[in-house]
Amino acid sequence: MSVPIRSAIERVPGGMMLVPLLIGALIHTFAPDAGDFFGSFTGAFFTGLAPLLAVFFFCLGATLEVRSTPYILKKGGVLLGTKVVFAIIVGVIAGRILGEAPVASGIFAGLSVLAIVAALNDTNGGLYISLMAQFGRKKDAGAYSLMSLESGPFLTMVTLGIAGLAAFPWQALVGAILPLALGMLVGNLDPRMRELFAPLVPAMVPFLGLALGLTINLNAVLQAGLLGIALGLFVSLGGGLVLMTADRLTGGDGVAGLAAATTAGNAALVPAIIAEANPAYEAAAEQATVLVAASVVVTAIVCPIITSAWAKRVKKRRAGTDDETDVPDAEDVPRARETHGSATA
Numbered sequence: 001m002s003v004p005i006r007s008a009i010e011r012v013p014g015g016m017m018l019v020p021l022l023i024g025a026l027i028h029t030f031a032p033d034a035g036d037f038f039g040s041f042t043g044a045f046f047t048g049l050a051p052l053l054a055v056f057f058f059c060l061g062a063t064l065e066v067r068s069t070p071y072i073l074k075k076g077g078v079l080l081g082t083k084v085v086f087a088i089i090v091g092v093i094a095g096r097i098l099g100e101a102p103v104a105s106g107i108f109a110g111l112s113v114l115a116i117v118a119a120l121n122d123t124n125g126g127l128y129i130s131l132m133a134q135f136g137r138k139k140d141a142g143a144y145s146l147m148s149l150e151s152g153p154f155l156t157m158v159t160l161g162i163a164g165l166a167a168f169p170w171q172a173l174v175g176a177i178l179p180l181a182l183g184m185l186v187g188n189l190d191p192r193m194r195e196l197f198a199p200l201v202p203a204m205v206p207f208l209g210l211a212l213g214l215t216i217n218l219n220a221v222l223q224a225g226l227l228g229i230a231l232g233l234f235v236s237l238g239g240g241l242v243l244m245t246a247d248r249l250t251g252g253d254g255v256a257g258l259a260a261a262t263t264a265g266n267a268a269l270v271p272a273i274i275a276e277a278n279p280a281y282e283a284a285a286e287q288a289t290v291l292v293a294a295s296v297v298v299t300a301i302v303c304p305i306i307t308s309a310w311a312k313r314v315k316k317r318r319a320g321t322d323d324e325t326d327v328p329d330a331e332d333v334p335r336a337r338e339t340h341g342s343a344t345a
Helices: 005-010 015-030 034-038 040-045 049-062 066-098 113-120 125-135 144-150 154-159 170-189 191-197 205-213 219-249 255-259 265-277 279-319 335-344
Strands: none
Touching: 005 015, 015 125, 015 205, 015 279, 034 040, 049 125, 049 170, 049 191, 049 205, 066 113, 066 144, 066 170, 066 219, 066 255, 113 219, 113 265, 113 279, 125 144, 125 205, 125 255, 125 279, 170 191, 219 255, 219 279, 255 279, 265 279
């Protein structure tokens, strides 16, 4: 008997990422101690997102050619710069309207500049990489090595005007790009190693989705209510429109821009760190944490749907044109495929 599991999952937009993510989120929400209960390898998987990403980065790097490095720096710089500038503009406007304290009453009660900026300033790297593996170019996925600079409270502090209270250690910078760089080194030294690791890139997507879901608590959405949902939609739709535009203006197809319009899970820790650094934000920190946590969940659900829908439109447009400039570069096709083809011929 054969059960069409894969075809059923792929009917859902971004399903290979989204379905495992929702399963993981349900487990974390209703059975948060399941990892401790089972222990061993099962328990390790509940907290294994970071090592999974490291392996994914290495395999991804093995599929990239050295000549694509300038492209990775360009793409990562555009997405990082656009996201930071957009957060600064929104933060300045919201700051003049709201000030440092949260809204005290009304439909926007609890909303603060801190919540908005923290939600905008940190991209969900695991989701971005997985979406790029499914719908984008492999070298676009490598752009997150540069985008990872936004992780943590530093850029949020800068955006809020608290420059100098946080530093980004050089070890973290090197650690963020080391797996990708090692993978590129191995893949470029030996095409057969590229052939070995390339198939693992799409195969790891559902595992990344499940591991990411196991860090998400769906109760955060309920606690934040409509305001938290609205914040998440603003990040994915408003931020997505800006990032997609910047991506397309710099030669991309917009898929990478939309995939970067998310809020990372660790962004929920930023409000408390900011409040500790500057007591002026203490009043906003608790409610901001709940709102940012809601944005993490909402963007993790909405972003794959939007990205996959746009990617299908791009693919359809490419299929209907004879313009060679609308076709992916030869760099996007791993040479391992050629090697494999020649070996089996």
